[in-house]
């Protein structure tokens with residue numbers, strides 16, 4: 001499936017209410033590089049905000065209580081590094097998501113981010 005048809009399918013599923021996510025979640029630009037969820041079969045949509053980055057798919061109870069994979073936000077990286085974004089990797093969330101889907105390993109736990117002052 002090409003990128004355009006993947007985006008169309010994700011947007012259709014969003015409009016059908018299959019995603020457990022608030023409206024701030026968007027289709028990632030490189031959506032074709034994100035694995036489908038092993039549990040619900042949907043490709044994830046993502047939210048990047050001041051505190052962090054997170055995914056949403058069809059897994060979970062509702063838009064406020066759902067399964068997510070996490071990564072540190074660019075704001076947090078910049079704050080920890082005296083204004084420098086050198087250490088920021090925009091692919092971290094995708095990597096964390098794909099590793100989880102392929103191995104079940106959670107690279108980046110949200111509680112760990114909070115403990116480490118990265119949230």
Ligand SMILES: [Zn+2]
Nearest residue numbers: 037040057059
């Ligand atoms: Zn899922």
